[in-house]
Amino acid sequence: MQQTTLTMVLLPTLKAPRHTALRGLALLRQPALNKGTGFSAEERRIFDLEGWLPAQHETLAQQVERCWQAFQAIAQPLERFAYVDGLRHSNWVLFYAFLKEHLEAVLPVVYTPTVGAVIQRFSQNYRTPQNGLFLNAAQAGRVEAVLRAASHSAICLVLVTDAEGILGIGDQGVGGIHICQGKLAVYTLCAGLDPDSVLPVVLDVGTNRQSLLNDPLYPGLRQPRLQGAAYDAFVDEFVAAVSDVFPGACLHWEDFGRSTAKTILDRYRDTLPSFNDDIQGTSGVASAAVLAACQGLGQRLQDQRIVIFGAGTAGCGIADGLLRLLQSEGLTATEARQRIWAVDRTGLVTHATTGVSPAALELARDPRELVDWPRNPDGVVDLQTVVDTVKPTVLIGTSTVAGAFSQAVVHSMQSACERPIILPLSNPTHLAEAAPADLWRWTDGRALVATGSPFPPVDGRVVGQCNNCFLFPGLGFAAVAVGVTRITDAMIDAGLHALAREIPASRQPAESLMPALAEAPRIGRVVAEAIAMEAVAAGLARFARTPDEAIHCLDAAEWSPIYQPLVPSVSA
Structure with missing residues (x-):
């Protein structure tokens, strides 16, 4: 059907080859396409990679094993984060394959708790992040233009924070970009959301943390946080820009302050499909x-x-x-x-x-x-x-x-x-x-x-x-895959009931009160199916009208970390 075809355009399946006009170092520097030593001899010739890579053509499994050995040799969590983040910046398939293979060991490094310490050192360790966007209050009146120029049109989910309530450590200014990147990694690992279809965004409205304001290395706006009408107007402009630049995309609100989080959710949840993970x-x-x-x-x-x-x-x-x-x-x-x-x-x-x-x-x-x-x-x-x-x-x-x-x-x-x-x-x-x-x-x-x-x-x-x-990846993935027009409490309840049935203690109270972390990808699919079915039943799914169509949408949207064939674009 036409709507399902749209989903497959936004989130392409893995069977089709990917076209690119990039060659040589430019291709190796594109994390969505880079394979490193995984490029075949033919691809190396076609894309001018000969000489830039050592002789061996390695499998993804071999690359993952090398990463695992390197990871194990690193003792400190912050150094482990730096190593894994380097993979994220160079090769998405390898990054996600490595995390998937060693989920329980690596997820606490790219996500909580280590990411909290990383955020606190953002000013000292800043490097230009890939796949991340900073929108600052000085750009008011031009947010749509900045968003349109900095992003591609296939974005299906935007994860945004103003970094006022990061984890348990409060206002962290633009360092909050790392919580967005960590959450988006979890979306891909635990639900299969295509990493090329998501966008992390920090709304830099200033910071009230005096240590950041006094830090000459702090790269964000050095001014107190916007409040009141000025803050509301900036968020209004951002939401309108997302709706215009990425029509139909879902908006995930993350780590907003206690005084604004629920107000923002209530204000915009009927404007576009959105939810607040903290709430x-x-x-x-x-x-x-x-x-x-x-x-x-x-x-x-x-x-x-x-x-x-x-x-x-x-x-x-x-x-x-x-x-x-x-x-x-x-x-x-x-x-x-x-x-x-x-x-x-x-x-x-x-x-x-x-x-x-x-x-x-x-x-x-x-x-x-x-x-x-x-x-x-x-x-x-x-x-x-x-x-x-x-x-x-x-x-x-x-x-x-x-x-x-x-x-x-x-x-x-x-x-x-x-x-x-x-x-x-x-x-x-x-x-x-x-x-x-x-x-x-x-x-x-x-x-x-x-x-x-x-x-x-x-x-x-x-x-x-x-x-x-165990919940938000399946929720966001289902919302994108079936094209929900609104994220409802009933959808969230359907997801949590599905999760509850998977908890070992629901059958035997002596067992664990949550599933093992390694089970998160399987449970992500269970949760996604429950939410997709609720969306279909409520008539809120643009891309599916029946349960079978919903399952087809989920299958078509799922991304896996495997190397796809690359072919030159006509312009190459």
Whole structure:
């Protein structure tokens, strides 16, 4: 059908040869086409590569093995990142083949947690990135022209950040480009999205981090962040430019600040297909973990008492997802809210709390509920007090307060709950609310635990990582492949239910509360199929009208790291 053909034009299959007019060093410097020693003798002659390469024609497997040996010889994570990033800049097929072959070892280097340290050193280690775009506030009024000149027309997904809320390390200015590149690598690894069809973008609206403003090597705008009407106007212009330059493309919002993330999502989600991974992706993965834990324990979600410590973007997003799931079990909106207590660093969020986001206030409790509650010595209803009073069955951390889930907190929780569900999700690793080894020791191994950052096994027991890579790649890939006109909560819920069914603890609570990282590519396809089917059922897929057509679109759009035949363009 015509729409499916359009998808295949945007995301070409691997069977067709690629045409290029490039020759010699220009071809070797094009990462989307470069094969290095993988160029055949005939290709070397045709494209003037003889003399630029050593004699041996190597297979991709041989190249991957060389990379693995080199990677293993490097001890420091930042040096490993530099090595792997060099592959990204020189040869996309080899980069992705290497990551795919050694996913569990390499993904934590190109993505969280190592990428956080890389971002913090961006000013010192800056090099001109390939496949990345900086749009700064001084270009206001010319954003469309800059976007059009710097990109090619086959972009299907734009991943954008303003870098105000990077991981757990806050405002990082233009260094946020690395979080975009890391996430896009995950899209390709875990769902098969063509790396030539995506675009990472940083909206450089300034920075409020004084160390960056004072750094003579900082390459971004050295001015305080835009706020208010000026900020809104710049984002408006960017969204309009994306819609005009890449019609039908999906927009992935990443690591925006807690004061802007949800506002931006709500403002634009009906303008073009878009989602915020910190809100919806984190919510979906955490909700899937909680749902799977309940299923494994033979319990209902509506019977849980849920405390979320950290009422920022991620915590409020998780609460929103759980509220939808609770209502899907038959509760009213009011009844669902009664199952969740949100705690910020200043204590339990109530209608009298100041300084929190509107999203957090939607979870606020009535201060009259707290009349008889104890207070800590400072007069605050803090996390310990909430746990002592509520006796939660589910405890979720998105606070970046290291060690917040103390032995006292966990013992209080377990006093009324034999198998507590505990998710210390803050990252990087050193900001986690608790270490799994401690949680299992304090509960005699009975807690169901998943973390936000990677942790090593504990006495042979695998620690499930509540990694967004289990959801957002399938979501974005499906949205692109079937051409969704809008990304809905129902699509995200379809994806998280599919993920929950793949979690080992959903069948046996003693097993891991998330799949192994090596399973992420397989689960990416499972999630993508569930989301594509929901899009078709809702009539929101431009390229598919039936489930069979949706599967065809997914198959046609999938990119794999293999070398395609190259043939000269007519103009070559």
